[in-house]
Each structure stands twice: as structure tokens, then as C-alpha cells.
Amino acid sequence: xxxxxxxxxxxxxxxxxxxxxxxTQGKSIISFAxxxxxxxxxxxxxxxxxxxxxxxxxxxxLQYGLTEGVTALRESISQRMAANRNxxxxxxxxxxTSGSQQALDLYVRALLDPGDVVLVEDPTYLACLQxxxxxxxxxxxxxxxxFGMLPxxxxxxxxxxxxxxxxxxxxxxxxxxxxxxxxxxxxLLRLCREQETLILEDDPYGDISFTSNKVPTIASLEGKxxxxxxxxxxxxxxxxxxxxxxxxxxxxxxxxxxxAKVKQSSDLHSSVLDQLILVxxxxxxxxxxxxxxxxxxxxxxxxxxxMAAELKNDLWKNxxxxxxxxxxxxxxxxxxxxxxxxxxxxxxxxxVAFVPGKPFYASEAKRNTLRLNYSFAEPxxxxxxxxxxxxxxxxxTARSSD
Amino acid sequence: xxxxxxxxxxxxxxxxxxxxxxxTQGKSIISFAxxxxxxxxxxxxxxxxxxxxxxxxxxxxLQYGLTEGVTALRESISQRMAANRNxxxxxxxxxxTSGSQQALDLYVRALLDPGDVVLVEDPTYLACLQxxxxxxxxxxxxxxxxFGMLPxxxxxxxxxxxxxxxxxxxxxxxxxxxxxxxxxxxxLLRLCREQETLILEDDPYGDISFTSNKVPTIASLEGKxxxxxxxxxxxxxxxxxxxxxxxxxxxxxxxxxxxAKVKQSSDLHSSVLDQLILVxxxxxxxxxxxxxxxxxxxxxxxxxxxMAAELKNDLWKNxxxxxxxxxxxxxxxxxxxxxxxxxxxxxxxxxVAFVPGKPFYASEAKRNTLRLNYSFAEPxxxxxxxxxxxxxxxxxTARSSD
Numbered sequence: 001x002x003x004x005x006x007x008x009x010x011x012x013x014x015x016x017x018x019x020x021x022x023x024t025q026g027k028s029i030i031s032f033a034x035x036x037x038x039x040x041x042x043x044x045x046x047x048x049x050x051x052x053x054x055x056x057x058x059x060x061x062l063q064y065g066l067t068e069g070v071t072a073l074r075e076s077i078s079q080r081m082a083a084n085r086n087x088x089x090x091x092x093x094x095x096x097t098s099g100s101q102q103a104l105d106l107y108v109r110a111l112l113d114p115g116d117v118v119l120v121e122d123p124t125y126l127a128c129l130q131x132x133x134x135x136x137x138x139x140x141x142x143x144x145x146x147f148g149m150l151p152x153x154x155x156x157x158x159x160x161x162x163x164x165x166x167x168x169x170x171x172x173x174x175x176x177x178x179x180x181x182x183x184x185x186x187x188l189l190r191l192c193r194e195q196e197t198l199i200l201e202d203d204p205y206g207d208i209s210f211t212s213n214k215v216p217t218i219a220s221l222e223g224k225x226x227x228x229x230x231x232x233x234x235x236x237x238x239x240x241x242x243x244x245x246x247x248x249x250x251x252x253x254x255x256x257x258x259x260a261k262v263k264q265s266s267d268l269h270s271s272v273l274d275q276l277i278l279v280x281x282x283x284x285x286x287x288x289x290x291x292x293x294x295x296x297x298x299x300x301x302x303x304x305x306x307m308a309a310e311l312k313n314d315l316w317k318n319x320x321x322x323x324x325x326x327x328x329x330x331x332x333x334x335x336x337x338x339x340x341x342x343x344x345x346x347x348x349x350x351x352v353a354f355v356p357g358k359p360f361y362a363s364e365a366k367r368n369t370l371r372l373n374y375s376f377a378e379p380x381x382x383x384x385x386x387x388x389x390x391x392x393x394x395x396x397t398a399r400s401s402d
Numbered sequence: 403x404x405x406x407x408x409x410x411x412x413x414x415x416x417x418x419x420x421x422x423x424x425x426t427q428g429k430s431i432i433s434f435a436x437x438x439x440x441x442x443x444x445x446x447x448x449x450x451x452x453x454x455x456x457x458x459x460x461x462x463x464l465q466y467g468l469t470e471g472v473t474a475l476r477e478s479i480s481q482r483m484a485a486n487r488n489x490x491x492x493x494x495x496x497x498x499t500s501g502s503q504q505a506l507d508l509y510v511r512a513l514l515d516p517g518d519v520v521l522v523e524d525p526t527y528l529a530c531l532q533x534x535x536x537x538x539x540x541x542x543x544x545x546x547x548x549f550g551m552l553p554x555x556x557x558x559x560x561x562x563x564x565x566x567x568x569x570x571x572x573x574x575x576x577x578x579x580x581x582x583x584x585x586x587x588x589x590l591l592r593l594c595r596e597q598e599t600l601i602l603e604d605d606p607y608g609d610i611s612f613t614s615n616k617v618p619t620i621a622s623l624e625g626k627x628x629x630x631x632x633x634x635x636x637x638x639x640x641x642x643x644x645x646x647x648x649x650x651x652x653x654x655x656x657x658x659x660x661x662a663k664v665k666q667s668s669d670l671h672s673s674v675l676d677q678l679i680l681v682x683x684x685x686x687x688x689x690x691x692x693x694x695x696x697x698x699x700x701x702x703x704x705x706x707x708x709m710a711a712e713l714k715n716d717l718w719k720n721x722x723x724x725x726x727x728x729x730x731x732x733x734x735x736x737x738x739x740x741x742x743x744x745x746x747x748x749x750x751x752x753x754v755a756f757v758p759g760k761p762f763y764a765s766e767a768k769r770n771t772l773r774l775n776y777s778f779a780e781p782x783x784x785x786x787x788x789x790x791x792x793x794x795x796x797x798x799t800a801r802s803s804d
Binding site: 003005007012015039042048052059061064065097098101102111112113127131134164196227229237242243244252255265271273274 | 403405406407409411416462512514536647656666669671
């Protein structure tokens with residue numbers, strides 16, 4: 001019997017990162033492929049105390065919950081957003097989601113009919129491209145450089161395509177590690193407000209900053225006003241632990257209501273236990289999350305610098321790469337003509353993996369690009385992995401120039 | 403600014419149960435409206451021990467997880483399905499979901515294109531009707547009586563509409579409390595196999611049985627064979643706690659793979675902490691879940707009998723209602739002409755709530771029907787609530803016959 005699946009599910013490829021995982025399974029591979037936080041830094045002791053406090057609240061706490069999320073958690077998020085992001089939102093403008101991945105999915109399903117246009121950076125977050133594909137969106141890339149989308153191209157495409165929304169990861173972007181300049185953020189906001197086009201600002205990494213000069217979020221630039229066009233999403237996956245699977249969205253109440261309607265039919269609500277544990281972990285009497293994030297950023301900065309030192313090796317002299325100011329990724333451009341897919345095969349033989357840049361592109365890919373994650377492995381492992389990778393680059397370059 | 407939402411989200415009404423919650427908020431109302439398990443029976447002590455064991459596994463446990471679910475949990479589910487349900491499934495035929503609500507959503511999104519037909523019982527589970535609406539399915543009800551769908555009507559509609567799948571809740575159904583007879587289960591399976599039409603068997607309540615004679619699940623009647631047409635879904639929400647938000651699906655591996663693809667784009671994976679806690683709670687050294695379910699069934703049986711005794715009151719003599727053999731609901735038919743919506747207003751004034759039958763119907767509703775939940779309230783509260791409801795019925799009947 002041949003099962004007949006929906007068009008949308010057939011149109012979407014399985015995640016490349018998963019395919020790479022398969023490729024590396026059972027082998028002793030150092031992986032710079034995933035986007036994993038450093039698990040040895042997960043605050044398990046605080047989580048244990050938090051869980052104990054939740055269980056002491058009695059069984060009612062574990063009953064069915066509100067689709068919008070546990071109210072106390074939304075209150076804490078509202079306070080943190082105001083204090084750390086200058087984003088001011090009432091509790092009913094906040095929806096708790098199962099990670100920020102679900103925020104993307106609910107936002108897209110609340111807004112898009114098949115064929116509707118979404119503008120994205122190029123390259124952009126690949127899992128967002130998957131969500132857009134799964135919902136039959138028409139994805140149009142906007143020309144982008146190291147400072148963000150180019151305003152001229154953006155303006156022209158806003159007018160030409162009348163998109164439903166513009167999706168951006170403006171701070172320590174995945175995959176490019178890029179930080180949009182203030183000017184580009186303001187230009188995006190101004191142009192979209194003129195066209196009444198919505199913006200989805202995806203900010204999973206904003207907390208993981210290696211410098212003290214922070215560029216304001218686009219949501220904070222817009223401020224608390226009627227008819228907001230910016231929806232902002234973030235997550236506790238990078239700052240607490242992915243296993244708790246909790247993210248959130250801040251948006252106009254009408255958008256939150258529609259997303260909640262989709263969420264109700266999708267899963268009724270997210271794990272109440274995870275949400276209640278996070279309420280406790282945002283209580284300064286239980287855990288100092290800001291202090292934790294500060295330490296974590298220092299750990300990631302050291303790892304980033306370790307990898308940067310390896311990239312300064314002569315073998316990489318013809319490659320271009322960014323020096324991340326935060327987040328979890330290097331984005332590398334090899335000399336033209338060197339295909340990262342082929343390099344990957346060579347690298348896996350040497351015992352190291354990464355993600356080729358191709359799946360991050362909405363338009364024709366630069367095949368000579370790749371993404372390296374530095375948050376997961378300890379410095380000594382990064383050095384070993386990078387020496388394997390440098391060896392692969394060297395052999396591969398020699399082979400290619402034959 | 404007018405936001406422009408997707409057609410699907412605009413086409414679906416917000417849940418009636420939620421609307422009733424709003425109606426009752428801030429008032430001292432006894433609610434038979436929800437489908438809530440008895441929270442004072444949630445096994446919090448065992449959960450506390452289980453959580454402690456999870457935290458002792460170290461931080462890696464709380465890293466990003468597999469989309470398909472924690473392998474150890476899928477192994478335990480596989481064993482339980484074999485032992486308690488006579489359903490034999492390998493680990494890669496099992497997908498862990500955020501409650502069985504998500505199982506419905508993923509199944510529908512993996513299979514249906516807009517306009518595809520799904521056959522349902524009438525009345526049926528209202529949240530499934532929401533999922534079908536949200537995905538623009540064409541829902542066709544099959545004539546049903548106390549023993550399940552009528553085979554003649556089913557056969558005719560399978561041929562006429564060539565549906566993608568048939569959705570059934572054959573054991574202690576929501577809302578009717580009905581148990582399909584063995585003959586009807588076999589007829590459904592035979593007719594659907596002839597037409598190569600899939601079946602989704604939703605079984606959240608199968609464990610909550612008041613008798614020892616269990617009718618086999620439709621999945622067990624089909625058995626472990628190639629090209630299976632039955633997908634089976636259940637949940638830990640009724641047997642452990644809804645706050646852990648964990649359900650599962652058993653189906654052919656190809657269907658599981660496609661559902662996993664949708665899940666990957668929806669939320670990457672469900673809460674790993676919840677899953678790991680359940681792994682521990684399915685370990686007999688930590689918790690005897692069968693014993694717990696046995697006690698829970700006894701508690702619910704007492705509550706069901708308490709409500710049944712009240713329904714035997716003279717005021718209800720013109721109403722028809724089932725005597726549940728398990729699950730969580732009474733389904734009541736008032737004398738024709740008495741509208742449950744109007745009765746609800748009168749009942750809320752007296753301090754008691756229920757769900758009118760209307761939203762459970764895919765076709766024209768019997769307006770004189772209503773659903774009463776007996777699992778949530780203790781017997782003394784059930785008696786108070788039912789005496790208020792009987793009073794409302796009495797006044798309402800008098801008013802209607804004026």
C-alpha cells in the first residue's frame with residue numbers, strides 16, 4: 001500500500017543537520033555542526049531546587065494549563081523584557097511556546113495562506129525556511145551585507161511583493177553571526193511601517209553577548225504603541241536548557257490571540273512543569289539567571305577565541321570569516337570554487353563535522369560557505385577538531401587545485 | 403491598522419469550553435464542563451523521586467533531544483502497548499507528542515491537503531473538529547449509534563467520498579462515553595482495509611475502565627502487519643498528569659517519519675524533562691503505574707456512580723443518558739425542544755456548569771444534548787453540583803412548558 005501524504009510535508013526536505021548527524025553516527029567525530037549550547041553549564045542544581053519548589057505547590061500545579069502559558073511565567077518574562085530588552089509588554093501580549101521554533105510555526109500558521117510572500121535575509125535560519133516551506137509560503141530573499149538587509153532592495157521588494165511579513169535574526173544571527181547596525185534596524189522599521197508590513201524579530205542569542213555595547217532590539221525601537229508591527233521571539237533554550245523546551249513571543253494582543261488559537265489546536269499548551277520550574281528559576285531567591293548568563297557568555301567567548309585562533313592558521317588565509325560579538329557561530333567563506341559539501345565528506349573522514357552553507361540560502365547558495373559552532377565543545381576539543389578540519393582544508397585545497 | 407490573518411485561523415471558532423470558563427470566572431461555580439482528571443490524585447511524590455533521578459543523570463540529559471522522542475520512553479511505551487493493549491510496535495513506529503492533541507495535529511498535517519475528506523463519528527471529540535477545521539479538511543459524519551458507526555452508512559461514505567482517514571474514539575468516547583462493540587470495530591477495520599483508507603484510533607481513556615471485560619483496540623485487531631492502516635494515539639495526561647504534556651502515536655514507520663518531519667518544523671521535540679520523568683515513572687522500582695491506574699479507576703467509578711444516582715432523580719426522568727463503563731463523561735439527552743445552551747445560562751445562575759452538546763457535532767446538532775464530566779469533582783461536590791443542576795432543569799422545564 002502506498003500512503004498518500006500532504007503536499008506540504010512532501011515538499012519539505014528533512015533537516016540537513018539531521019542528515020549530518022546520521023553521517024557521523026557511531027564514529028568518533030567532533031561536531032561543529034549542531035547549534036547546541038554547552039550542556040556541562042546547564043544549571044542543574046538550581047533546576048533541582050526549582051522542581052522541588054514546584055512539587056511542594058501541590059498537585060493542582062500539574063493540571064491542564066492555559067494555552068497562553070502560566071501567568072506567573074508571563075509576568076516574569078514581561079519584567080525581564082522590560083529590564084533587559086527595553087521591550088514593554090503586558091501579560092496578554094505574551095504567549096509561551098514550546099521553544100522559539102514553535103513561535104515561528106504558530107506565527108506563520110496564524111498569518112499565512114499558501115502562496116503569501118515572506119521576505120528573509122539571505123542566508124537565514126534554516127529551520128525558519130522549513131516552517132515557511134511546510135506552510136507553502138513564497139520566500140523572497142532580500143540582499144544583505146554584514147550590517148543587515150540593504151534598504152534599497154528591501155524597499156523595492158516590499159513594494160513589489162506586498163509581503164505578509166519580514167523575518168529577521170538581527171542579533172548574532174544564525175548562521176552568519178552578524179549584528180545589524182542601528183541604521184539598518186531603523187530603516188527596516190521605517191520602511192515596514194510605511195507599507196504596514198509585519199516584522200518577526202527572532203532573537204534566541206541576544207543574551208549571549210561578548211561586548212557591553214548592545215544594539216537595541218527592533219521591538220524596542222518601535223516601542224509600546226498601538227498597531228505594533230514587530231513581533232519578538234526568544235527562548236530559554238540557550239540560557240537555561242533546551243530540554244525545558246520553553247520560548248515566548250511578544251506581539252500585539254490581536255496577533256497573540258490568533259497564535260493562541262493555533263496553539264490550542266496544536267497542543268493545547270506547553271509543559272506546565274517546565275514553565276513552573278522556569279518561574280522559580282527567574283526568582284532571584286532561587287537562582288541568579290543574569291549572573292549565570294554572564295558566566296555563560298564568558299565561557300562562549302573563550303571558545304569563540306579558541307576557534308578564531310585556529311582560523312588564523314595559514315591554511316585558512318584565503319577564507320573570509322567574521323569575528324562573532326556574541327551568539328554561537330562562525331560563518332566561513334572558502335575561496336570560490338571550493339564546495340563545502342565536498343569538504344564535509346573529506347572532514348568527516350578526518351573526524352570532524354560542520355554544516356555547509358547551502359541549506360541556509362533562500363536563493364542560489366554560495367556553495368563555498370560553511371557554519372561552525374563553537375558553543376558546544378570545550379577549548380581543547382575545539383583545537384583538536386580545528387586541526388582535523390584544517391588538515392581536511394589543506395588536502396581538499398591541494399586536490400581541488402590539481 | 404488591520405492585521406490580515408490566515409483563512410484557516412479565521413475559520414475556526416475558539417473553544418466552547420474556554421468560553422464557558424470565561425462565563426464562570428470569578429463566580430463560585432461547580433464545573434462539570436472541563437475534561438479534567440482529579441488533580442488530588444496526581445502522583446506528585448513519585449514524580450518528585452523521578453525528577454530527582456533525572457537530575458542525577460547529569461546535565462547532558464537536558465540537551466536538545468530527538469524529534470521522535472526520548473528512546474528509553476519509546477521503549478517503555480512499546481512494552482506497555484504490548485502488555486496492556488496487545489499492540490506490538492517497534493521503537494521506530496512510535497512518536498512521542500506534546501499530548502495526544504499534538505498527535506492529532508501532526509497526523510492531520512502529514513496527511514491532509516485542503517478539501518480532503520475525513521469521516522468522523524457524530525458527535526465526536528470537539529478538539530479534533532478544531533484541528534480538522536484549522537487544516538481546512540472536509541468533515542463528513544457517519545451515522546452512529548451506541549455501538550459505533552453504522553457499517554452500511556460507513557461503507558457508502560467510504561465509497562462516495564474516498565476519505566483520507568476515519569477518526570474514531572471507540573473506547574469510553576468523548577463526548578458520549580460510548581464503547582464500540584467488537585463487531586463494529588471489526589466492520590470498520592474490514593471496510594477500511596478494502597478501501598485502503600487509514601484509521602486514526604484515539605484512545606485517551608482506555609486505561610480508565612470500570613469493568614474487567616475489555617474490548618480489544620482496533621489497532622490490536624489489525625495486528626502487526628505490513629501496510630498497516632491503523633494509527634493509535636494515547637496519552638499520560640489522564641493516568642499521570644496533564645502538566646507533563648506527553649502523549650504518543652503508534653503507526654506504520656512511514657507515517658511516523660512524515661509526522662516527525664512536521665513535528666521537527668513545529669517544535670523540534672517535546673519537553674525532554676517531562677519525557678525523562680515518565681521514563682522513571684514507568685520503572686517499577688520507582689512507581690507502580692498499573693496499581694495507580696487501578697486506584698484511579700476505582701475513584702472515578704465512585705464519582706460516576708454518585709452522578710448516576712443524582713441522574714436517577716425524578717427531575718431527569720424524561721432525559722436519556724448512558725451508564726459509563728469507563729472514561730470521564732456522561733452524555734445526556736434532554737427531552738426534545740429543551741435547548742442545552744439555554745439550560746446552561748440558567749445553570750450558571752444556580753452555580754453549576756456543563757458543556758452543551760452542540761460543538762461536538764459535525765452535522766446538525768441535537769440541541770437537547772449535554773456532556774457532564776464526573777472525574778474532576780469529589781462525590782460531595784458532585785452531589786451539590788447535581789442538586790443545583792436538577793433545580794435548573796426543573797425551573798427550565800417549567801419555563802419551557804409555559
